[in-house]
Every structure is written in C-alpha cells, then in structure tokens.
Amino acid sequence: xxxxxxxxxxxxxxxxxxxxxxxxxxxxxxxxxxxxxxxxxxxxxxxxxxxxxxxxxxxxxxxxxxxxxxxxxxxxxxxxxxxxx
Amino acid sequence: xxxxxxxxxxxxxxxxxxxxxxxxxxxxxxxxxxxxxxxxxxxxxxxxxxxxxxxxxxxxxxxxxxxxxxxxxxxxxxxxxxxxxxxxxxxxxxxxxxxxxxxxxxxxxxxxxxxxxxxxxxxxxxxxxxxxxxxxxxxxxxxxxxxxxxxxxxxxxxxxxxxxxxxxxxxxxxxxxxxxxxxxxxxxxxxxxxxxxxxxxxxxxxxxxxxxxxxxxxxxxxxxxxxxxxxxxxxxxxxxxxxxxxxxxxxxxxxxxxxxxxxxxxxxxxxxxxxxxxxxxxxxxxxxxxxxxxxxxxxxxxxxxxxxxxxxxxxxxxxxxxxxxxxxxxxxxxxxxxxxxxxxxxxxxxxxxxxxxx
Numbered sequence: 172x173x174x175x176x177x178x179x180x181x182x183x184x185x186x187x188x189x190x191x192x193x194x195x196x197x198x199x200x201x202x203x204x205x206x207x208x209x210x211x212x213x214x215x216x217x218x219x220x221x222x223x224x225x226x227x228x229x230x231x232x233x234x235x236x237x238x239x240x241x242x243x244x245x246x247x248x249x250x251x252x253x254x255x256x
Numbered sequence: 257x258x259x260x261x262x263x264x265x266x267x268x269x270x271x272x273x274x275x276x277x278x279x280x281x282x283x284x285x286x287x288x289x290x291x292x293x294x295x296x297x298x299x300x301x302x303x304x305x306x307x308x309x310x311x312x313x314x315x316x317x318x319x320x321x322x323x324x325x326x327x328x329x330x331x332x333x334x335x336x337x338x339x340x341x342x343x344x345x346x347x348x349x350x351x352x353x354x355x356x357x358x359x360x361x362x363x364x365x366x367x368x369x370x371x372x373x374x375x376x377x378x379x380x381x382x383x384x385x386x387x388x389x390x391x392x393x394x395x396x397x398x399x400x401x402x403x404x405x406x407x408x409x410x411x412x413x414x415x416x417x418x419x420x421x422x423x424x425x426x427x428x429x430x431x432x433x434x435x436x437x438x439x440x441x442x443x444x445x446x447x448x449x450x451x452x453x454x455x456x457x458x459x460x461x462x463x464x465x466x467x468x469x470x471x472x473x474x475x476x477x478x479x480x481x482x483x484x485x486x487x488x489x490x491x492x493x494x495x496x497x498x499x500x501x502x503x504x505x506x507x508x509x510x511x512x513x514x515x516x517x518x519x520x521x522x523x524x525x526x527x528x529x530x531x532x533x534x535x536x537x538x539x540x541x542x543x544x545x546x547x548x549x550x551x552x553x554x555x556x557x558x559x560x561x562x563x564x565x566x567x568x569x570x571x572x573x574x575x576x577x578x579x580x581x582x583x584x585x586x587x588x589x590x591x592x593x594x595x596x597x598x599x600x601x602x603x604x605x606x607x608x609x610x611x612x613x614x
Contacts, residue, residue, distance in 0.1 A: 180290040180311070180314070181314070183290070184330055207314075209315075209317075209330075209332065209333065209334070210311075210314035210315065210317070211314070213315065213335065213343060213344075214333075214334070214335020214336060214343060214344060215335075215338060215343070219313065219314065219315060221312065221313040222313060222314070251313040251314075252313065
C-alpha cells in the first residue's frame, strides 16, 4: 500500500479528495489508478511534461519514470513544476 | 428568464446575471479556479454549461455542469489517436449539435483538431476526415497555435457543418463530418507567397447566420468577409467606415442577416483598438457600410477583444456583449447604440457567451 498525495487543483477534480491509498507495483500503475489520471498522464499514457512525481522524496524521472518500482515505498507526491503565469 | 453572460477568463469562469430589462447585472465567480477558460457556453437544448478549460500543467479538458456551475463533471479520455502522430494541446471551443441530435456536441482544439461527442460531452471522438485532411501539411499555426475555434451547424441539415482553423482556413462538410472541403475562395492570405491559396488562410472567427443558412461571415487576419453561398465564394467588405480589416471577434444580429458587428485592431503588428479608442463597428447593409458605435464606451482605450469575446442575445432589441483582455465586460441592450460597463477588473477575458437563467 502506498499513499498518493495530489495538489489541490487536482483534488478539486477528484471530488475534493487529495490523498489516495493504492496497491500498485510501479509509479505508472499507481497514477493510472487515480480519478485524475487523464490530468497527470496524456493520451499516450505518458507523464505530462510539467507534472513531477516524487517517490519518498526521489524524482521518479531520475529513476525509471513510470516504471519506477514501488517496493517498500511509503508515499508518492504529485507536484506541478514551477512554471506559468 | 434573464440573460446569463458566461465570461471565460485566463483565471476561471465568471457568470453575470442580467435583470429583467438588462440594465442591472450581478457578478458570480470565479468558478473552476486554476483553469484558463478558453470558451464557455450554455447548451440551449438542456441548459447544461460546457467549458473548454486548459491548465498549463494538466492539459485541456471539457467540463460540464447541469446546475449552473455549482458542480462540474470532467469528460473522459480526451485525446488524439497515436496513428495521427499528434497530441492534444489545448481545447478551444464547444458547440451544441443540431436540435435533432440532443446528445451531440462538437469540440475544437489544437493542433487543428475537431471532436464529436454523442453523450453530452462525457466522451469525445476525433473527426478524422478533418484531423487527417489531405491539405494538412499546408496548415500552419497562428499565434494561438493551430486552433480549431469556429464550429457552425446548419440549422436545417445536421450533416452540413463548418469548421475554421488558424491558419488552415474554413472547411465545410456536407456528409456529417466524414469529408471536408476547403472553402476559402477569394479569402486573402497576404502572408503567403500565393495570396489566394486553397488553404492556409488565417480565419479568426467564422459565424453562420442562424436564420439565413446560405450566409456566413468571417473576421480574418486579412479582412472581413461575407459569403452568400455557404462559403463557396467570399466577398471582402472592409473600407466604407471600417478603420482596419484586422481583428478577431465577430457578432451577428439574431434575426437580421444584414447586421453584423466587429471590433477592429490596428493591424497584425499592433494588436490594439485603432487610434486609442474602443469602438464597435456595425453594418446594417451586409457589410457595404460600417458605423462606429461608442456611446458609453471609454473614449481612450488601447483594448483588445479576443476571438471568442463577442456575443449577441436573441431578445428584441438584441443585446450585444463583449469582454476585453483588460478585464471589462460591456453590454448593450439596444443593438449597439448605447453601452454600459457591467464588470471590470476581471482577469484577461477569453470568451463571452449568452445563456439564460431563471
């Protein structure tokens, strides 16, 4: 079981829920189980460019991306990149 | 029933409720905060609100509300198939389908994409006849991306539709969206080596008159045009009172097909209202002559109104409405003769549409 925490804008799109407990073997599997998967992943199932994902504080892009294994992981944080206006 | 203005802004949706005589207005919002509302409209068939909303991190979505914005549902699985080599960038415009198809809606998007929903916006399928059009290699993006921003349905024949893309031009289908014909004859593309190509025109807004189905109007990068034969041929209309042919928004009178409104800008290189004055220009003779309407509008303003930022209601006399990038909404209950500012200091306004509330 891993806890996924999403930003407030995404929580608004998930009926107000900002934290999810999911059973998943990889980061991708965990994200695909979210009700906001279409906002985190694009139509090819790839992580959107300005969405960052941290597994227990480690950037998943520095690991195996969506294939990053979750064995023993406690927490996934979905965070929007610092950008915009 | 009162007039409901749906005002899409770069920072959410605002609703403005008009009183019975359209002289008092009440602001509500912002709704859908965090979303850039490129276009919001109320489906006249069932009263549902639809929003084409984008977020720079989370992409483009369609949101639907059946309770005038209190709660929202997001569409599922919006995107382009892998074989196109394209990915959805932004959603631009939602249009109700024909009256005889109450569950059908259309969605325009970048890059040059048109979608249809057969379930009131829950799911969307791309219309591949346009997405993979044989002329696509000749299309190029305008400053707002290669956006499909105008979708018009023939009031009598649901199989006949129009779509306009910047900068690909105008297209018509006579078979319900299977095949699309470029309809850009005599529409200039002054930025191309051939100024009158088959496709590549930078149409900024295209509207079909709701009661005269042969008549189309378009505000283009290169002039204002009218067609009286369903887009087969176009006539350029500027001059005779219009200070410039360049502009983005366009509004039509709900009944009189000879009355249209534009808000010109100086030109492509200086996109503000001409001469530092905010003015609406109206023709009452099919575009032969244009008159400046400015009673109640600021006399000194370097404003800009985006392509979706202009609308008319169906009352008599007709109400005309527009919103500026500087966050003001102006309303006229007298077909443009007199104006009042009904909201100010909103975020940059991207769209204005008219609905109703009770």
